[in-house]
Each structure stands twice: as structure tokens, then as C-alpha cells.
Amino acid sequence: MATALQLTGIGKSFDGFKALIDADFSVRRGEVHALLGENGAGKSSLMNIAAGLYAPEAGQILVDDNPVQFSGPRDAARHHIGMVHQHFKLVKPFTVAENIMLGHPLATGEGSHRKRLGALEAEIRAKAAALGFDIDPRQRTERLSIAEQHRVEILKVLLAGARILILDEPTAVLTDQEAERLLSTVHALSRNGAAVVLVTHKMADVKTWADRVTVMRGGRTVRTVDPRTVAIAELVQLTVGDSIALPGAEQRTRAPAGEARLTVRGLRSAPAAGRPALDGVDLTLHAGEIYGLAGVGGNGQSELSAALMGLDPAIEGSITLQDFGDLRAATTSGRRALQFAAIPADRYGIALAGALSVAENFGIGQVHDGRYGSPWRLDTKQMEADAKTAVAAFDVQGVRQLDQKAALLSGGNAQKLVLAREFGRAPRIVLAHSPSRGLDVRASAEVHARLLAARDAGAAVLLISEDLDEVLALSDRVGVMTRGRIVAEFEQPADRQAIGQAMVSR
Structure with missing residues (x-):
């Protein structure tokens, strides 16, 4: 197979810190090449250079065996390189279609803008249907959940006609079924001549879909192997350098859950366009318990988290805190004073000021x-x-x-x-939305250990995640949210198939 993209001896520094040191990577046409490494290993930096976002300080880039120097992402796109970033590059006030048009050939095509936008909306619906994504091309991006925004980024790259695809954590906020459809589509694209780079921390995805895997550590390329010939334990060892204890069913052993700490009844939001995002949520969080909330992104999870933290006061229903009472009049700062802790899904956009x-x-x-x-x-x-x-x-x-x-x-x-x-x-209530999204094995294990420790210290923890493995590993009870309400609850050990079925029920 011909080499589509090759990076050799790449060096890059940020603020005096050497992020990449003589790093090498190549991907061939017709293959899916996975890129593994801990957070901070240099994976995203290397791929950002391949996509034209950063300029290398040393080394060479070849596209189809021809040396290139990118002046920016548009220049890389002219070489048919497209990247889906872990942290999104979307214009929030624009609609889905308007965002996708920014990098689409129809942006400068013939006909009126309205006609071209209409044609693109039809393309988006067709591609979204093929991938199993539920996306409205006319919805404003600022109203979409993190999972929905991720789907928009994926559609944007695919519809722009990229033949060298770089996917940075593409399944981090997708359900099992969505991830399966996406990776199956990506695999088919590779077999039709595309070159695919899959930056991921999910070892199962690497074993199932990758033809080769390269491991990075400390800004350097460590090794390239055939994932079919190495065990997951060996890949983890190459990635982190030592073994990591992952939370499992045995770590759910604990004292029985305590009294009801937070009680939600009939929570309903004002309808923005059609059905309200929250449509009668009933939920009880107990002290000393992790309640895992599973579901396809965009079914009200983000709105529920915002309502519980006091970020969206325009709701009906009741939220009652033990030993306090009605929370509806309490501000966000007031809830923090009541020992609420929040871990938002968007760590750079909401949780931190960069x-x-x-x-x-x-x-x-x-x-x-x-x-x-x-x-x-x-x-x-x-x-x-x-x-x-x-x-x-x-x-x-x-x-x-x-x-x-x-x-x-x-x-x-x-x-x-x-x-x-x-x-x-020490928090009494923990609201954690996709807390390990895009994190490596070690960082995920540390985040999970903190959530388990908070539970064991008596906190009531609400874990919202599209990663069903994470929900099943940590939760004492599991709820499923669909179309703005919790439609099913399961005691542990829960039936994965039954949860999956409830997630796609209407």
C-alpha cells in the first residue's frame, strides 16, 4: 500500500516545553492506523501538525511522497487532509449546516447561498442517516450537547471530501451502537482507498479496527506494532510503562446506600423547538451511592446537569436537598456553598478558563x-x-x-x-458529566478513583456518561435517559443488553 502521509523527525515546543522530540509517524492508503499514548504524550500535537494547525520546528512532512509545508488548515485541506479534533472547532451561533459549509466545496459553488445551503442540508441528512446520527442540519450548534457537537465535527470532515482522515478520540462521547456504526464506516472508507489515523485510548477499538498501532510517550515515538499480534495488556504496558488498576465490579463493594440526599420530581424545561429537553425527570440520589445515567447524547443529560447546578432556572418541578429543602431559589454559588461539586462535560469551555x-x-x-x-x-x-x-x-x-x-x-x-x-x-453532591472523556488509561483510573472515594466518603454522585463501560464499572444503580426523561432503572449487576435496548427506545 502507498504511504499517504509521513512525518519524520518532527520537533515542536510550547512555551519552552518540548512537546515533540524527533517524532515519526506514517499512514498508508487503505489502512486504519491507531495512535496511542498517555495524555501529554504528544499525539494531538503531532496530528495538529499533520492537519496544518501547527508548524513543526524540525522534521519533514510528506503527502503521497511529496514534501509539503502547510500554511494552515486550509492548505492541509487542499491536500485532502481532514481532522476531527477532540476539542471542537465549531462556531456556536451558526447552524449545523453553516458550520459544515465553512469547509465544504459548496461554500464557493454556483447558485445562491440559500440554494447551496439547502443542497448541503440534504447531504448532511443523508450522511447522518448512513452513520446512524440523529442530527438536524438547521439546529444552532450552541444548543447541541457535547456528543451532538462531536457528530457535527465528524460529518464536517467526511462531507468535505478528506481522503486522509485524522480522528482524535472520535468515539469518546458515542454510545456502543454509534461507535460501532462510525468505526465500521471509517473502516469501509479505508478499504476504498482512504488513509485513516485513529487517535484513541480505547484498546478494544484498536484491537477491532486498526491495521497498525503506533505508541508515543513523552513526545517521542516508542514503537509501531500489529495490534492483532499483541495483547491489550501489552499495549497498556507500552502506553503507560506500568500496569494500571482499573475499577471493576469488585470495587463496587461498599456499605448500603444511605438516605435520599437529592430528590428530583417532575423536572421539565420550557420547550425550545417542539419537545422540551427535560420532560418530567424523576430521580433520587442517595448518600454513599454512584447513580450512573446512560443514554445517547442529546436526550437531556446536559440540561439535567445544568438544572441541578442552578445554571438553568427556567424549569418546572422540584429539586429537594436533604436537610435544606427546595433548591429552586438557590443560585449556582449558593449550591456550591451547600457542598455541590460539578465536573462539566466541556472542561475547557465551562470548567476552566484557559x-x-x-x-x-x-x-x-x-x-x-x-x-x-x-x-x-x-x-x-x-x-x-x-x-x-x-x-x-x-x-x-x-x-x-x-x-x-x-x-x-x-x-x-x-x-x-x-x-x-x-x-x-468534601462534597455532599457530585455532578460528573463524561468525566473521563478523551483521557488515557492512567488519567481515567485516577478520575474514577476520586469518584469512588467521594462515594465512600458519603457523597451522592450522579455520573452522566455515554461510555457504557464507565457507567457499568462505577455505578451502584443505572438509569437510562431518553427524550428528556429517565425511562428505566437497573440495579447492579445490570444487563448490558437491556440497558442498550432502553437507550434506543422511543
């Missing part, structure tokens, strides 16, 4: 309670001292200085910073 420092992102959670003095005259020394202690306690790697921007942290370390802030004071 332009602020690590210390500021940590301390912002306690500014309103006066720990650092007045908001107009902060005690930055105390804030930095607390942040230093938390960074060490939660093993947040990549923090060279506390005043460095949080945006420079890798996904796993950014998530650990969020956990350090949210679990800095």
Missing part, C-alpha cells in the same frame, strides 16, 4: 466565600499556596509555574485540576 492561570482556576471556586479576601483585592499568595498543595495532592502534571495558563495543560491534567478544585472541600 486564559487564566492554574492558581486562578483553582482558587476561583472559593473566591465568593471569602477565603481569599475580597474579590476586588485577592490574597494571591494564599491562593497560590492552596493551588500548590492541590496540584501535588492530585498529581497534576505539566504545571511548571502556578501562573502558567491552564490552556497549556493536557486533557488529563486539566481534568485533574478540575477535580482538585471541586473536591478541595
